[in-house]
Amino acid sequence: MLKWPTLQHLSQASLEEVNEMWAGLGYYRRARFLLEGAKMIVAEGSEFPNTVFALRKVPGIGDYTAGAIASIAFKQVVPVVDGNVVRVLARLKAIFANPKDKTTVKNFWKLAAQLVDPSRPGDFNQSLMELGATLCTPLNPNCTSCPVLSQCRALHNSRNDESVMVMDYPMKVVKTKQRNDFSTVSVVEISRSQDRLQQTKSNSRVLLVKRPDEGLLAGLWEFPCVTLDEEADLSMRRKLIDQLLKKSFKLNPPKNCNVISRELVGEFVHVFSHIRRKIYVELLVLHLKGGKHVLFEEDDINATDWKLLDCEAVSRMGLTSSVRKVYSMVQKFKQDGTSNNSVPLRKRPKCS
DNA sequence: AACTCGGGGAC
DNA sequence: GTCCCAGAGTT
Numbered sequence: 001m002l003k004w005p006t007l008q009h010l011s012q013a014s015l016e017e018v019n020e021m022w023a024g025l026g027y028y029r030r031a032r033f034l035l036e037g038a039k040m041i042v043a044e045g046s047e048f049p050n051t052v053f054a055l056r057k058v059p060g061i062g063d064y065t066a067g068a069i070a071s072i073a074f075k076q077v078v079p080v081v082d083g084n085v086v087r088v089l090a091r092l093k094a095i096f097a098n099p100k101d102k103t104t105v106k107n108f109w110k111l112a113a114q115l116v117d118p119s120r121p122g123d124f125n126q127s128l129m130e131l132g133a134t135l136c137t138p139l140n141p142n143c144t145s146c147p148v149l150s151q152c153r154a155l156h157n158s159r160n161d162e163s164v165m166v167m168d169y170p171m172k173v174v175k176t177k178q179r180n181d182f183s184t185v186s187v188v189e190i191s192r193s194q195d196r197l198q199q200t201k202s203n204s205r206v207l208l209v210k211r212p213d214e215g216l217l218a219g220l221w222e223f224p225c226v227t228l229d230e231e232a233d234l235s236m237r238r239k240l241i242d243q244l245l246k247k248s249f250k251l252n253p254p255k256n257c258n259v260i261s262r263e264l265v266g267e268f269v270h271v272f273s274h275i276r277r278k279i280y281v282e283l284l285v286l287h288l289k290g291g292k293h294v295l296f297e298e299d300d301i302n303a304t305d306w307k308l309l310d311c312e313a314v315s316r317m318g319l320t321s322s323v324r325k326v327y328s329m330v331q332k333f334k335q336d337g338t339s340n341n342s343v344p345l346r347k348r349p350k351c352s
Numbered sequence: 353a354a355c356t357c358g359g360g361g362a363c
Numbered sequence: 364g365t366c367c368c369a370g371a372g373t374t
Contacts (some may be wrong), residue, residue, distance in 0.1 A: 024359080025358080026357085026358025026359040026360085027357060027359080027370085027371090028357080028358075029356090029371075029372080030357095030370090030371080033372090059371090059372090060371065060372085061371085062371045062372080063370090064369080064370060065370080065371085080369090083368050083369085084369075102353075126369090129369060133369080137362090138367060139362090139366070176354090176355090215356090215357085216356085216358090217357090271358090271359085272357080272358055272359085273356085273357065273358055273359085274355080274356070274357075275358095320358080320359095321358075354374080355372105355373080355374070356371100356373075357370105357371090357372090357373100360367100360368100361366100361367085362365100362366080362367080363367105
């Protein structure tokens, strides 16, 4: 809101800028949709869409968001159904249903539509969600504090039948477990000095590369890395990183650069919604030999898929959670030389 | 209908 | 660790 106070402002931003602001929040497609949506609404020229029908046309706005905006912002008498609402209604009406089933959810929309308060639809919808988030929780619901306990069929059933519990509604679904993969990240420091003692902040740059525009973490910046489906030993991991650096950046020691140091910094596990990723982190300090190199040639400084930054610039950048974790591990490693994974992740400074 | 997308809070 | 999801879009 501070950076782009209006849709007009936002619509003028680049995806790069929006990604930067969104970094760390996850579900990065939402950042792209937000920008596309802003552009679309501004291009239409008319007023902000204020009905579910119109909102639904905006990229990134689905049934839930359309209902939420229409009811909360525009007082339209429409329902919202999210995970909380499904749970609350399933218990209120003692519906033992699969919350992931499309038809089931449709029925919950119908039910919610019948219940929504015409005089205060936004407040009603928010209260239903809030009830699910605070009292009618998935585990150990606080029924004794519930404002609608007298109307709750699940609670009623649980009092008449010892084998029934409020918690059992709605049906528990077995979720597919994450796949495992293995990533090796190389924080590559390009030093302009051969002398280890002269490697100060001012003459050292870190290499960042941009991910592809589609797929996981699309278009976001990270340190050079290779990802495998299987675990690989240290020599294999280094070999693959070497190949990447040679292929993408013509870094080919000892021909055009020297390896000043190469150390294992540590490892940690990063969990996505559908991937459990073990990440190995190394710090690779290189010195470029004399003569021209792609990393310092005028033409390539303007490259869009990589950049060299000093420490401060890296710290200021909007980076994904795991990339921040990697960098904080490296910083700590350089500070006291310990190789461990106990670095607490420093949260991204809030935009106050 | 199943899959693809992150990250963090509560416990 | 395990549970949850203020979900949308694509395949």
